[in-house]
Amino acid sequence: MVIRLKNTAHLYKMLFGCAVVLLFASFPAAAIDVYTDSELLVENGTTGTLQCTFKSREVISSGASVSWTFLAEGSNASPITIFHYSGGKPYPPTSSQFKERVEWIGDLNKKDASIKLTKMQFSDNGTYACDVKNPPDIDVMPSRLQIRVVMKEALPQTNTAVIVGAVIGAIIGLILITVVTYLIIRRQESNHDYEGCTSTESISSQATRLGKKTESSSEGSRCSSPSAPVQGPVIYAQLDHSGSKSANSFHKMDPVVYADIRKN
Template sequence: MGFGYLNPAHKNILLCGLFLRLIFGTLPVSAIDVYAPDELLVENGTTGILKCSFKSKEVVSSGATVSWSFVPEGSSESGTTFFHYAGGKPYPGDVPQFKERVLWVGDLNKKDASIQVNTMQFTDNGTYSCDVKNPPDIAGTASRTKVWVVMKESLPPNNAGIIAGAVIGSMICLFLIAIVSYLIIRRQQPRHDYEGCTSVESASSPALRPGKKAESSTEGSRCSSPSAPVQGPVIYAQLDHSGTKNANSFHKMEPVVYADIRKS
């Protein structure tokens, strides 16, 4: 079906749509996003790392560029570019304040456009701007970081050190709690008192019959020992009242109490 079968109104709408499609289809609609911290504190005389990253919908090519500019604190200037990166090469510039002090530490393949400024001084206080272009992503706004060069005493405490100290303190507390709990449990355990042992043979038991082997004193005795294991040797004793040395004579044996000797 051609345009001849459409009424004039439909033709105008269709032609308008094709015209808009042609215009917006040939223009770049993507933009590059640049990110940098709002504020940075640097100790006087030390190295400062100015972080800058970006996000682009296009593959980073050799045409990508990075520009860093600086506005001193309290100044109304528009900013002076002191560092430029293009074609895979850094260009530090000739600004006397930053001469031979700026190094490229970024990696455009990782979307990193950071730089390093050595031996930062109080005169380096101000606003630093990072601007990245990655054609055809050229529409974007530079990101700004406020840099303060201060004395060491003015720096905030290191969060990593605080966290490490808290973890170590918690571990020590748990260890002490475990030791105290163990000692309390040991102290609360019941103690068993030893009552001793006596022979179960009665003093009035009948005499042994001739020819019958005398039972071992250990077999004829019973002991109600405590639940804990015996800690020392047991001594047995029997008294002989016959007064004779004849081996064939019958000896009158008197059972006696034996005792358990524990180790002190």
């Protein structure tokens, strides 16, 4: 009877252990998702920004850490650590080609684990990996970034640069059109600011019959250049000194006197 009780208790323990295993198996281990660009082109001699963001199911703890590793292009060696961040402090490399060239620009509270690499050179070509841990989130697959250092001429022109260039070009063209139009309008208006006029006059021949007066005619005046002085009206006066006594007698016609009054 005692033996049966012992066997029954052992059976219960086995069943309880299986239940615990099944329970934990139904809840997978916490994991962190890390994201970087797949490829980055950097001009030789400039600064490259290695963007890295992540998602964690846990609140960021003081034990959160970031590690960046580098594997040179075509190398069969193991990756080397070029930067480490832990306990709120950055730990840049003290040796290797990246010494004094790595700068921490991330913020773990904002899920950002980015760094900057200054004075990029062709020997920096290779694969960079960003690894983030936030206990208890420690199950993580590092995200890899391929960097290619190239000359400026090999850099593709971004859509932003194209749009900005088009906008600037349109603005400059509009300004030029506006200025040219304004100058044309001003020039046309200046031609009508002042009008100096000259007249052509023709005097009729003296009348051969008595009592007929000399007639004068003038043609319409035409405006001269705006630089010519303004000319006032011309007054024509005819004086009669014949001293004629009768209406039937002929009288002498004196020369016509022209008085030209001009404004200074």
